[in-house]
Amino acid sequence: MAWTRIRKLAGQVAPIWLAVILLYALAAMISPAMLKPEQVANILQVAAFLGVIATGQTVALLLGGIDLSVAGVVTLTNIVATSVMLGSNDRIPLAILVCLVLSLMVGIVNGVLVTVGRVAPIIATLAMNSVLFGAALIYTDGSPYGAAAPAFKALAEGRIAGVPSSAIWWLAIALALAYVLRRTTFGRWVYATGANGRAAYMMGVPVVAVTIAGYALSSTLAMVGGLLLTAYIGNPSLGIGNPYMLSSIVAVVVGGAALTGGQGSVIATIAGAIFITLLTSLTNIAQVSTGAQFVIQGVLIAASVLLYRTLEIGGQRTM
Amino acid sequence: MSERPTITPQQPARSAGPVLELRGISKRFGSFEALKAADFTCLAGEVHALMGENGAGKSTLMRIVCGLMKPSAGTISVDGREVLIDSPVTAAALGIAMVHQDTRLVPDLSVARNIWLGREPGGPFGLDLASMADDAAALIAQLGVEIDPARPVYSLSVAERQIVEIARALTIEPRVLILDEPTSALDGAEIANLFAIVDRLRQRGTAVIFISHRIPEVFSVADRMTVLKDGSIVGTVTRSEVTHDGLVSMMVGRSVEFAYPPRGKADGEVRLSVAGLSSGSALADVGFEVRAGEIVGLGGIQGNGQSDVARALFGVLPAQGRIAIDGQSYLPHNPAKAIRNGLIYIPGDRHAEGLFMGHSVRENTSLPHLPDWFGLGVISRSRENAVTADAMARFATKAESAEAPVSSLSGGNQQKVVLGRWTAADPKVFIFEDPTRGVDVGAKLEIYRQIRALADAGAAVLLVASDLMELIGLSDRILVFSRGRIVDEMRGEDGTEERIVGAATGVGEQTAGPAGTTQPQPVTKVSTGELFWSRYTGAVLLAALIVVLFGVTSYVSPFFFTPANLSNVATQVAPLALVALGQFVVMLVRGIDLSVGPVMSLVTAIVSYLAVADSGLDTTTTILVCLAVGLLVGLINAALTVWLRIPDLIATLATYSLFYGVVLIVRPAPGGLVSLSFIDTIGAQFGWVPAAAVASVLMYILAEACLIRGRIGQRLYATGSAPEAAAAIGIRPALVRSAAYVFCGLMAAAAGLVLAARIGSGDPQAGSAYTLSSITAVVIGGTSVFGGRGTAVATLLGAIAVGVMQNALNLMHVSAYWQYVWTGLLTLLAVSAYSMRLPRRAGPA
Known part of the structure; x- marks a missing residue:
């Protein structure tokens, strides 16, 4: 029983984890320093920001949608958090509260546009991203100010047993969400809505509420990713979120989520985020330019869609 | 019978050799044999009915003829010459045209543009719009109707769309015209008009293949009939040498009674009562009761309100009326509310509305019960597994395991998953729509037995079935619908196809429908201004x-x-x-x-x-x-x-x-x-x-x-x-x-x-x-x-x-x-x- 469960689990999540292991082996061959605990911790540290944001993106893709506004949310969070905190520990709760309210609003508006307004998710969230980026520019008038408070920076800079604390935040969030999606009614509703919204509605699932909640979750996690990033960097920076629009999708897609919704897993996205981060640091070691990294990212999106489709011919995966 | 439109028997206008000859056509889909070495011959100037129950292979055979599918084996000859039909274009070049059941028109293009789509007159950059419109109007007029060729197709009624499709087929001056269940969405007057058109085509020497499973209709229009059953040709007969009963036995090939479980006593309390149910032009003042232990069939020609009753009760179709379940007044709002009130609707289109194909049997089974069992919180895996195992055992569902995705199951087993899902709780009212669509014979019997068992256990069951044999065999009582009204009621054992079809089509001439569908529609002309506005609103x-x-x-x-x-x-x-x-x-x-x-x-x-x-x-x-x-x-x-x-x-x-x-x-x-x-x-x-x-x-x-x-x-x-x-x-x-x-x-x-x-x-x-x-x-x-x-x-x-x-x-x-x-x-x-x-x-x- 236990063995079949392990085997089943292995069969379900293997491809991306296998890819992570192979890539790590390759990285270690090129640069043996990659095996040092310090370097591993570094990878986890950098992967954490992408990991949290991609966890939210997974929910949007599971619903059969997409959330391109995560980039704008991350940027705005960074700008707002630093400008509200102004480097003072007392103002941390207020900063977090403001960011939380903002991200919830963004997510709910996205969800309402997609469900009630029947706007295609790609257009709704692309437009929302533009609005958020514009808002960040207007708010700062192009020159951001403020700084993260010392106590806030500890959130991301600390280590627990050698593991960066932002990585611990990330894994805790991802595992909790994986549990919610797999083992609670709400999670099943998300999968059902994404797989076949019409059938879910006919089975009494409140699809509109589930979809809105899903987009709210996506925005909120993008906000959390933005806070961790802010804690790590300590300064405001316009456009800090921009790379995450694409990379969060790449992480989910290499994790094997079906783009049509209803198939995919947050656990696989953890591996996806590690994979992307490893690949980036590998290309850094190889001194590949930023441009080439974008090229690789683009090829990776198309290749993983095709690869997972080929794998599916052998048997449907449910996780 | 007498008020149904009929055509005077007539000898085929031209006695010529076969226009179309199919020899040994087979078609396999994976392990399923849809057609087994079928032979079929069609003469010029005859109306040839192709009959058989749902899934007998009629549509597959005709799709092969018009180039939409390739046969696994067999030959096709046109005018005695063997041909290879590899695309709809080839078929059209050979003079074969098909009018599909679900019309294949482009909703956003006008009637004239649809009619000429793919073979427009004029150069590639200078369509001759004037002659397109004139010729389209002429073609439609030939069919004895009038439709403004400038109207966009999305604004047409189903009957008008069918006319447009026939007009389009006529643009290639077809030798063979295939009509796939053309009457399924038409009312009496529209059917009469269609038959008149068919007769005109026959007189011009066109071979018309008329796909249908409605016996009375076929008798009034066809010269010869070929019956298909389970992918094999049972035989071809001329109208004069066969009776209704003879044709029925060819189609079913077994005693009707044999397949269905015995009827119940149906003397329980009233579980569902409906009064004055109306919805736009779909339903008009529908009222009936269903008792515990009773199966009530809703019959008639498809699309006359039967499914709308189901959808209205389930809260998917807005409607007004008084509904009570077990004496408690119930106002439909949405499926969630219906399910909470113990009313379950099992739609005919499993794939679109009933299943999550990539998800496991377990997930498919438990989904609607989750809030009941676990609230919004944590799901108990052991309870879920136990319920799923139980549901699979009760219906003898064949699946690799409860974790197998339902996409890996056969049609029959998929339907068993749906049934197992709903019987995992204890609903009061079941509404089934075509419960055996796409299900093989063995599984059909099992599903009939289970539906009867649900009634015997005290549920009230409504059955919407387009297969009249199924409706008659399973129901204790049958309500016949025509244009959104109940026009006849009979006990199940008294039901015959003829009586149901007769009641459904016969009343058309006597009473006006709720939306006045029988009155000849005034021809809608669209002005240039309207056309301009509808195209350039945004601009x-x-x-x-x-x-x-x-x-x-x-x-x-x-x-x-x-x-x-x-x-x-x-x-x-x-x-x-x-x-x-x-x-x-x-x-x-x-x-x-x-x-x-x-x-x-x-x-x-x-x-x-x-x-x-x-x-x-x-x-x-x-x-x-x-x-x-x-x-x-x-x-x-x-x-x-x-x-x-x-x-x-x-x-x-x-x-x-x-x-x-x-x-x-x-x-x-x-x-x-x-x-x-x-x-x-x-x-x-x-x-x-x-x-x-x-x-x-x-x-x-x-x-x-x-x-x-x-x-x-x-x-x-x-x-x-x-x-x-x-x-x-x-x-x-x-x-x-x-x-x-x-x-x-x-x-x-x-x-x-x-x-x-x-x-x-x-x-x-x-x-x-x-x-x-x-x-x-x-x-x-x-x-x-x-x-x-x-x-x-x-x-x-x-x-x-x-x-x-x-x-x-x-x-x-x-x-x-x-x-x-x-x-x-x-x-x-x-x-x-x-x-x-x-x-x-x-x-x-």
Whole structure:
């Protein structure tokens, strides 16, 4: 029983984890320093920001949608958090509260546009991203100010047993969400809505509420990713979120989520985020330019869609 | 019987050899044999009915004849010559035309355009619209009806659409015309009209193949009948040598009683009572009761309100009336509420409405019960497993395990999963719709037994079945529907196909339907004004917006309306207009191209290397190289989306990243100095008017002309509006979509050239804003993101509106940063406003 469960689990999540292991082996061959605990911790540290944001993106893709506004949310969070905190520990709760309210609003508006307004998710969230980026520019008038408070920076800079604390935040969030999606009614509703919204509605699932909640979750996690990033960097920076629009999708897609919704897993996205981060640091070691990294990212999106489709011919995966 | 339309028996007009001869046609789908060595012959000037129950293989056989499927074995001969029919185009060339049950028309095109789609008169860029309309009207008149050829097909009734499809079939002067269950959605008068048309065609010597499983209909129209059962031909008979009963026994081939479980006593309490149920034109004052232990069948010709009753009770179709379950008043609102009240509806279309194909049997079984069992909280896996195991055991569901995805199960076992799901709780009222659709015979009996067992256990059961044998065999009581009303009621054991069909079609002449469907509809003529308005709503609204913008801005800033500034605006609009035209064409065929922004940047970078002063290439070569890059980009996008079938959004997101990476490699930071000769050529001006703006406007005029008068326009609208319909006519949607992406790549390159001339250098970020703003320009013009609807003119006005707004805000000293906000907001506003205008589907899609 236990063995079949392990085997089943292995069969379900293997491809991306296998890819992570192979890539790590390759990285270690090129640069043996990659095996040092310090370097591993570094990878986890950098992967954490992408990991949290991609966890939210997974929910949007599971619903059969997409959330391109995560980039704008991350940027705005960074700008707002630093400008509200102004480097003072007392103002941390207020900063977090403001960011939380903002991200919830963004997510709910996205969800309402997609469900009630029947706007295609790609257009709704692309437009929302533009609005958020514009808002960040207007708010700062192009020159951001403020700084993260010392106590806030500890959130991301600390280590627990050698593991960066932002990585611990990330894994805790991802595992909790994986549990919610797999083992609670709400999670099943998300999968059902994404797989076949019409059938879910006919089975009494409140699809509109589930979809809105899903987009709210996506925005909120993008906000959390933005806070961790802010804690790590300590300064405001316009456009800090921009790379995450694409990379969060790449992480989910290499994790094997079906783009049509209803198939995919947050656990696989953890591996996806590690994979992307490893690949980036590998290309850094190889001194590949930023441009080439974008090229690789683009090829990776198309290749993983095709690869997972080929794998599916052998048997449907449910996780 | 007497009031049903009949045609006087007639000898085939021309006694000739067989027009169409099929020998040993077989078709396998995996392990399922849909056709087993079927032979079939059809003569000129005869109406030949092809009969059989649902799933007997009628439609498969005819799809093979008209080139939509390839047979696994067998030969087809036309006029005694063996032929290979590999596409609908070949079939049409041989004179074979088919009118599909679910009509294959393009909703967004007019009647005349639909009729001539794929074989339009006139040149590729000069459709002869006048003769298209005249000939269409003449063809329709030949059929004894009148429909304005200018009307868009989405505004037609089902019967009118069928007429249009027949008219379209007549354009090839068919030798063989196949009608696939043409009467299923028609009322008595419409059926009579159809039969008159069939008779006229017979007299002209056309061989008409009439697919049906309605015996009375077949007797009134057909000369010969061929019966199919389980993929084999049972036999061919002429009308004079067979009786109704004889035909029935050929079709069923077994005693009717044998298959069905014995009826119950049905003497329990009333569980469901319905009174005065009405819904628009679908239902009129329907009332009935169902007792515990009773199965009540809702019968009649499909689409006469039977399914609407089910949907109204389940809360999917808005309706008024008094409903009570176990004496408790119940007001339908949505499925969730129906389920809470113990009323379950099991729709006939399992795949669309009943199952999650990729999910496991366990997940499919427990989904609707989760809130009941676990609230919103944690699911107990052991309870879930136990319930699933129990449901699978009760129905003897064959699956590898409870974790197997339902897509791996056979049709019958899938239906057992659905039944197991709902019987895991204890509902009071079950509504089944075609519970055995797509289910093999063995599983059918099992499902009948289970439905009866549910009733015996005390549930009230409503059965909506298009298969009348099933309805009669299973029901304790049958209510016959016609045009939304109950017109007859009988005990199950008294039910016969003839009585049900008779009641359903016979009353048409005596009572008027709720929506007056029997009265001859006045011919709806559409005026040129209406046509213009329906095509150019978006354009007119935008033109008004632009005028207002002009007015307000000139008032606030006198500088606005000066040649210098207008020239400036035109220079700004030109690249956006060019790229928006490409985006428009892609969105017209249901695609989207996110890569246009980076492609424009890429072109500026290339220009900044090629067209440099002194050492560079000449301007013409530079332009050609850049257009070649655009072509390549388009081909890559087409390859990913069309050939590799990656969803458009993800594919072009991948190429967005790819091309952005390439620009960063080529030109990591703004730089390079574009030669003056390049700037002078691309940035040339006629007076104060930039040549690029003039060129853009000309492109748009050309595009709009092609959309209206070109074959390519017909193909784009058809592919975007109804790809399956386009494919059935022989248009290749894959080719059209590829062409759209290639065109978009070229337009993005052209826009990049104009942009390079404006900024005078290469810049990796130059195009980044254009991905969104090109989409904005398209959608504020009213182009539907679901494809098939939109105009080039409105897109141009969209681009102009965006450009003017930008300029106006600059002049009013509003920070340039606002541009991100308002393009985003404008897009959201436009898309939601336009999508609200589209007809709503029932429930969220």
